[in-house]
Amino acid sequence: MKRALNYVAGEWRESESGEWAAAYNPARPSEQVGEVTQSTREEVSRAVDAAEAAFAAWRGLPGMKRGKFLAAAARILEDRADAVAETMTREMGKTFAEARGEVLRGAAILHYYAGEGERSNGEHIPPADGKSLLYTRRIPLGAVGLITPWNFPVAIPVWKLAPALVYGNTVVLKPAGNSSVTACLLVEALEEAGLPPGVVNLVHGSGRLTGDALLEHPKLAAISFTGSNAVGRKIAEKASHRGLKYQLEMGGKNAVIVMEDADLDQAADMVVSGSMKSTGQKCTATSKVIVMSAVAEVFIERLTERLRSIRMGDGMEPETYYGPLSSRQAQQSVLSHIHQGQEEGARLLTGGKAPDAEGYHVEPTLFAGVTPSMSLAREEIFGPVLAVMEADSLDEAIGMANDTDFGLSAAIFTQSLSNALTFVSRIEAGMIKVNAETAGVEYQAPFGGLKQSSSHSREQGRAAMEFFTHTQTISLSL
Numbered sequence: 459m460k461r462a463l464n465y466v467a468g469e470w471r472e473s474e475s476g477e478w479a480a481a482y483n484p485a486r487p488s489e490q491v492g493e494v495t496q497s498t499r500e501e502v503s504r505a506v507d508a509a510e511a512a513f514a515a516w517r518g519l520p521g522m523k524r525g526k527f528l529a530a531a532a533r534i535l536e537d538r539a540d541a542v543a544e545t546m547t548r549e550m551g552k553t554f555a556e557a558r559g560e561v562l563r564g565a566a567i568l569h570y571y572a573g574e575g576e577r578s579n580g581e582h583i584p585p586a587d588g589k590s591l592l593y594t595r596r597i598p599l600g601a602v603g604l605i606t607p608w609n610f611p612v613a614i615p616v617w618k619l620a621p622a623l624v625y626g627n628t629v630v631l632k633p634a635g636n637s638s639v640t641a642c643l644l645v646e647a648l649e650e651a652g653l654p655p656g657v658v659n660l661v662h663g664s665g666r667l668t669g670d671a672l673l674e675h676p677k678l679a680a681i682s683f684t685g686s687n688a689v690g691r692k693i694a695e696k697a698s699h700r701g702l703k704y705q706l707e708m709g710g711k712n713a714v715i716v717m718e719d720a721d722l723d724q725a726a727d728m729v730v731s732g733s734m735k736s737t738g739q740k741c742t743a744t745s746k747v748i749v750m751s752a753v754a755e756v757f758i759e760r761l762t763e764r765l766r767s768i769r770m771g772d773g774m775e776p777e778t779y780y781g782p783l784s785s786r787q788a789q790q791s792v793l794s795h796i797h798q799g800q801e802e803g804a805r806l807l808t809g810g811k812a813p814d815a816e817g818y819h820v821e822p823t824l825f826a827g828v829t830p831s832m833s834l835a836r837e838e839i840f841g842p843v844l845a846v847m848e849a850d851s852l853d854e855a856i857g858m859a860n861d862t863d864f865g866l867s868a869a870i871f872t873q874s875l876s877n878a879l880t881f882v883s884r885i886e887a888g889m890i891k892v893n894a895e896t897a898g899v900e901y902q903a904p905f906g907g908l909k910q911s912s913s914h915s916r917e918q919g920r921a922a923m924e925f926f927t928h929t930q931t932i933s934l935s936l
């Protein structure tokens with residue numbers, strides 16, 4: 459069993475609080491997989507101090523040198539993919555195959571941002587007088603706080619810390635409680651890559667206590683958060699109160715539209731994958747399908763058949779399609795949404811229960827007859843629950859897909875270029891897919907949502923530079 463310690467100024471330490479939180483395997487709740495040190499406010503504050511102290515020297519390194527540390531960490535992660543993946547599976551439940559893929563995705567992101575250290579980060583602009591030198595440059599922010607969720611314990615911390623570091627910032631990472639052990643393995647890779655002490659710091663503990671301690675530290679230069687809207691709103695309020703730069707990526711209620719001319723087998727396969735992989739615990743997961751009435755019966759039949767063939771189980775077993783929900787609380791929340799859907803009159807076609815087995819499982823669940831006012835059509839469920847709605851036109855379907863406070867991801871299945879372009883031009887989502895599932899983003903492209911899904915900056919790709927740097931405009935008259 460691993461002890462998740464803080465990593466501050468290059469040293470692994472347990473908290474002076476003497477308090478620990480036990481971590482259990484959601485597939486086998488009797489199996490303890492770790493214990494996580496619970497930081498005090500002072501310890502979080504000292505982590506920011508350490509990041510601030512390391513900032514001047516780190517920003518002073520050439521970008522190429524900073525990038526080489528990231529590339530070294532990527533290679534270490536690649537070498538340890540199996541071990542990190544097993545820890546992730548046993549800590550938060552996703553299948554080993556997905557966990558291993560995520561670790562390699564994290565390594566790929568580190569390699570991508572290593573390359574950023576060699577790319578231009580400013581531009582020369584022709585001056586009005588034709589003589590002076592007018593140009594821009596990017597400078598780092600300083601010590602940055604990163605608060606991350608449990609559902610992508612490697613990919614999300616990496617897609618924040620990699621750009622933060624290569625652009626010259628130092629960081630304090632606060633992972634979610636049920637991904638703390640995995641976060642330690644990530645930071646171990648960065649440490650072994652030779653990052654100087656204080657460049658990366660890791661603190662564990664209660665979200666509220668550590669979050670408040672980060673947000674209140676006068677030397678913190680920015681905060682990047684990924685998680686629920688409820689917490690995001692609190693962070694935005696505290697950050698804006700002190701004029702702190704902040705970035706929020708939050709919930710989603712992601713729709714798929716299935717047109718009459720769609721390849722229905724392809725659409726059914728992609729809807730199942732988008733809604734059920736990772737047990738539906740993705741911000742970009744498909745949660746509602748709006749199908750043209752003319753093909754609804756056939757499509758629902760094919761969807762139901764696929765969902766009933768899904769095998770739940772322990773994510774370490776190769777034949778498992780999806781594992782348990784990440785915690786008992788998550789399982790109960792999903793079951794509560796299912797119950798509310800039934801109370802509101804939606805038709806349960808398959809699933810809907812927790813199987814009589816060890817682990818926080820919920821069956822693949824499909825509802826039909828869902829109307830726009832139902833909670834199944836409006837609220838983020840973050841579980842293996844899919845709502846089918848019917849429409850008679852693309853115009854009606856787009857209206858139903860946009861009828862949400864969120865705007866993260868959306869997809870359409872159609873063979874018609876006209877349908878696809880109409881969808882692209884009118885759907886209110888940051889991530890738009892045609893004939894592909896709503897989940898899955900490419901790290902070299904901007905990622906983020908509209909409306910309440912985001913604070914409207916973008917992560918990943920070169921877009922990350924916008925948040926993790928300031929732009930300076932310089933005019934030299936010689």
Ligand SMILES: NC(=O)c1ccc[n+]([C@@H]2O[C@H](COP(=O)([O-])OP(=O)(O)OC[C@H]3O[C@@H](n4cnc5c(N)ncnc54)[C@H](O)[C@@H]3O)[C@@H](O)[C@H]2O)c1
Nearest residue numbers: 606607608633634665666669685686689707708709710741
């Ligand atoms: N848009 C995206 O990129 C994206 C990606 C993954 C998950 N999510 C969202 O995250 C949610 C699930 O993740 P979660 O359960 O970890 O979310 P959460 O908001 O409960 O926790 C996220 C992080 O915030 C911390 N936290 C909790 N309370 C805090 C507080 N008062 N102040 C500061 N930090 C606090 C937690 O410890 C954790 O590290 C879902 O809503 C999902 O849609 C969004």
Ligand SMILES: O=C[C@H](O)CS(=O)(=O)O
Nearest residue numbers: 740741742743897898899
């Ligand atoms: O929750 C995070 C996003 O869903 C990542 S991805 O879309 O699965 O890549």
